[in-house]
Amino acid sequence: MxxxxxxxxxVMLKNKIVKAVGLACILAAGQNxxxxxxxxxxxxxxxxxxxxxxxxxxxGDSHLHTGLSLDAxxxxxxxxxxxxxxxxxxxxxxxxxxxxxxxxxxxxxxxxTDHSDLMGIATDIQNGTDNILAIxxxxxxxxxxxxxxxxxxxxxxxxxxxxxxxxxxxQLVKEYSPGSAVFNRxxxxxxxxxxxxxxxxxxxxxxxxxxxxxxxxxxxxxNVILRDNADLALKVEPLTTxxxxxxxxxxxxxxxxxxxxxxxxxxxxxFSHNGNLSNGWMFPTEGTYAGGIVDKSYVKLxxxxxxxxxxxxxxxxxxxxxxxxxxxxxxxYETWDVGNLDISQKKQPxxxxxxxxxxxxxxxxxxxxxxxxxxxxxxxxxxxxxHTSLATADEDNFFGKSTSVEPSKDRINHPFVSSDLxxxxxxxxxxxxxxxxxxxxxxRGALFDAMExxxxxxxxxxxxxxxxxxxxxxxxxDLQANDPAEVGYAKGVPMGGDLVKQKSNKAPSFMVYAMxxxxxxxxxxxxxxxxxxxKSGKLHERVYDVAVSDDRKIDxxxxxxxxxxxxxxxxxxxxxxxIGDAQxxxxxxxxxxxxxxxxFYYTRVIEIPTPRWVLYDKVRxxxxxxxxAELVGQERAxxxxxxxxxx
Numbered sequence: 001m002x003x004x005x006x007x008x009x010x011v012m013l014k015n016k017i018v019k020a021v022g023l024a025c026i027l028a029a030g031q032n033x034x035x036x037x038x039x040x041x042x043x044x045x046x047x048x049x050x051x052x053x054x055x056x057x058x059x060g061d062s063h064l065h066t067g068l069s070l071d072a073x074x075x076x077x078x079x080x081x082x083x084x085x086x087x088x089x090x091x092x093x094x095x096x097x098x099x100x101x102x103x104x105x106x107x108x109x110x111x112x113t114d115h116s117d118l119m120g121i122a123t124d125i126q127n128g129t130d131n132i133l134a135i136x137x138x139x140x141x142x143x144x145x146x147x148x149x150x151x152x153x154x155x156x157x158x159x160x161x162x163x164x165x166x167x168x169x170x171q172l173v174k175e176y177s178p179g180s181a182v183f184n185r186x187x188x189x190x191x192x193x194x195x196x197x198x199x200x201x202x203x204x205x206x207x208x209x210x211x212x213x214x215x216x217x218x219x220x221x222x223n224v225i226l227r228d229n230a231d232l233a234l235k236v237e238p239l240t241t242x243x244x245x246x247x248x249x250x251x252x253x254x255x256x257x258x259x260x261x262x263x264x265x266x267x268x269x270x271f272s273h274n275g276n277l278s279n280g281w282m283f284p285t286e287g288t289y290a291g292g293i294v295d296k297s298y299v300k301l302x303x304x305x306x307x308x309x310x311x312x313x314x315x316x317x318x319x320x321x322x323x324x325x326x327x328x329x330x331x332x333y334e335t336w337d338v339g340n341l342d343i344s345q346k347k348q349p350x351x352x353x354x355x356x357x358x359x360x361x362x363x364x365x366x367x368x369x370x371x372x373x374x375x376x377x378x379x380x381x382x383x384x385x386x387h388t389s390l391a392t393a394d395e396d397n398f399f400g401k402s403t404s405v406e407p408s409k410d411r412i413n414h415p416f417v418s419s420d421l422x423x424x425x426x427x428x429x430x431x432x433x434x435x436x437x438x439x440x441x442x443x444r445g446a447l448f449d450a451m452e453x454x455x456x457x458x459x460x461x462x463x464x465x466x467x468x469x470x471x472x473x474x475x476x477x478d479l480q481a482n483d484p485a486e487v488g489y490a491k492g493v494p495m496g497g498d499l500v501k502q503k504s505n506k507a508p509s510f511m512v513y514a515m516x517x518x519x520x521x522x523x524x525x526x527x528x529x530x531x532x533x534x535k536s537g538k539l540h541e542r543v544y545d546v547a548v549s550d551d552r553k554i555d556x557x558x559x560x561x562x563x564x565x566x567x568x569x570x571x572x573x574x575x576x577x578x579i580g581d582a583q584x585x586x587x588x589x590x591x592x593x594x595x596x597x598x599x600f601y602y603t604r605v606i607e608i609p610t611p612r613w614v615l616y617d618k619v620r621x622x623x624x625x626x627x628x629a630e631l632v633g634q635e636r637a638x639x640x641x642x643x644x645x646x647x
């Protein structure tokens with residue numbers, strides 16, 4: 001009986017196999033028949049398949065410090081690098097003072113840029129390690145940190161002062177420089193944290209650091225960003241500024257970047273901080289700066305290695321200055337112009353042209369004509385430069401520059417820096433900013449490449465959507481297209497691009513549109529800022545209103561004289577979107593174009609007035625606000641420029 005059942009089972013199994021094979025043959029035949037009928041048009045049916053057009057904007061902070069930075073650590077920042085990423089990704093954490101903090105919306109990417117100089121010293125000063133206590137000056141810093149408050153701040157600035165003047169004890173420099181065990185360990189911590197939190201498609205954690213050049217107290221800081229993963233990043237150690245291994249000369253940084261790419265096969269670039277504390281050295285045009293000379297080699301190397309610029313951050317806005325742009329009523333926005341970083345030298349008017357982005361763009365045209373390369377052909381981005389580990393750039397969620405000025409009733413009375421020459425008052429700190437990157441996916445490669453091609457824009461915090469295209473054939477109907485961006489790419493170039501020269505005398509046209517941040521204010525206007533070099537070698541600039549809200553009129557000079565209004569309630573720190581528009585757009589043609597003149601164009605999108613963070617402090621915390629403090633501001637976005645050259 002058992003044998004019979006076994007044989008019957010074999011027969012049934014054989015029948016199933018035969019049926020399965022037959023069905024497989026039928027299916028295969030059907031698939032072959034379908035494949036034979038598929039045309040090339042069929043294969044291209046889905047418009048989204050294999051599409052790498054940059055259709056998404058990804059938001060992030062390109063400049064954030066944790067307690068691993070020497071100054072942030074001494075100021076009392078104990079929030080870990082992992083918590084910095086967790087907050088950026090949308091989680092709730094506690095600040096160093098124990099205050100719960102969470103972003104209104106997660107970020108899409110983050111670059112933790114801890115200072116490369118003296119990596120590890122802050123943690124050891126906090127802990128009072130044996131080597132720190134053995135050096136009298138370092139022991140003073142440890143004792144100041146333990147006392148906290150004013151004493152910790154004084155200890156931090158004393159360390160920073162000794163660092164910038166290069167008067168640190170040599171033994172300390174050696175123990176916390178490249179090649180030391182501590183330095184290498186901290187670099188691995190930074191790299192491994194980025195690797196842990198990097199999730200392609202969901203969240204991008206870049207590997208980077210800050211090169212902290214500050215000769216004479218002039219802020220020449222650059223952030224370095226790597227496109228690569230840990231396997232390449234750990235083949236190097238960051239560049240520092242302290243000799244004998246480091247330098248404050250940007251040419252040495254460019255050499256480090258070149259060596260990195262040559263020796264690892266990876267990719268990297270640097271970008272400058274906003275230049276308003278450099279006393280004219282951030283954008284040199286002639287003579288010497290920090291030991292370097294503005295010559296053909298300099299402009300060529302800077303053009304290659306610095307494609308991006310931090311136009312706005314916590315230490316002031318870096319787009320324009322009223323002294324340089326007296327006809328621009330929006331130029332005096334969050335202006336810091338007292339002196340250099342430590343106010344050891346007073347600001348002089350002639351220094352300003354080497355500090356602001358708009359003027360740098362103009363001077364770049366002149367240098368290109370003179371030396372053959374434009375060193376200031378950069379894209380724009382915004383960042384916090386927060387030293388709290390907290391990438392908070394919203395006015396109603398502002399946690400300050402450092403742990404010592406996290407939310408409290410009297411924080412506005414604590415100056416960022418003060419000296420006999422002046423002060424950067426506490427209420428002058430700026431709740432800014434973020435960078436929007438146009439890319440097709442949220443990965444290191446896609447975002448890095450977009451930053452290199454300058455398809456980015458900076459904002460003072462709000463996440464408004466901004467598109468800017470330049471070409472020769474845009475018309476108003478293009479704005480009504482199902483996908484205006486597709487038309488934008490087809491007919492021209494996006495922000496960060498170069499207009500292709502035309503044989504005719506036709507003027508270029510620009511398509512721009514902006515939509516409000518759903519969690520922020522309506523829009524006041526869109527402006528196009530133009531700078532150009534005329535045939536006689538003189539530089540010019542002009543601001544055009546190209547789209548304005550509330551049916552206001554643009555006059556024959558290209559401007560709207562009527563202000564948008566103000567709905568801010570100073571007693572409640574609220575406003576209403578009863579003025580302004582949710583979105584604005586325009587196709588604009590340059591009325592002053594000359595095909596023989598080099599020029600650039602960028603877009604500035606301005607919101608209606610909203611409360612500054614100091615007003616929130618007054619209403620929420622009962623802070624007493626100095627009468628000099630601005631309570632209301634108009635936040636904005638800056639697109640990367642589009643360039644035209646007659647060559």
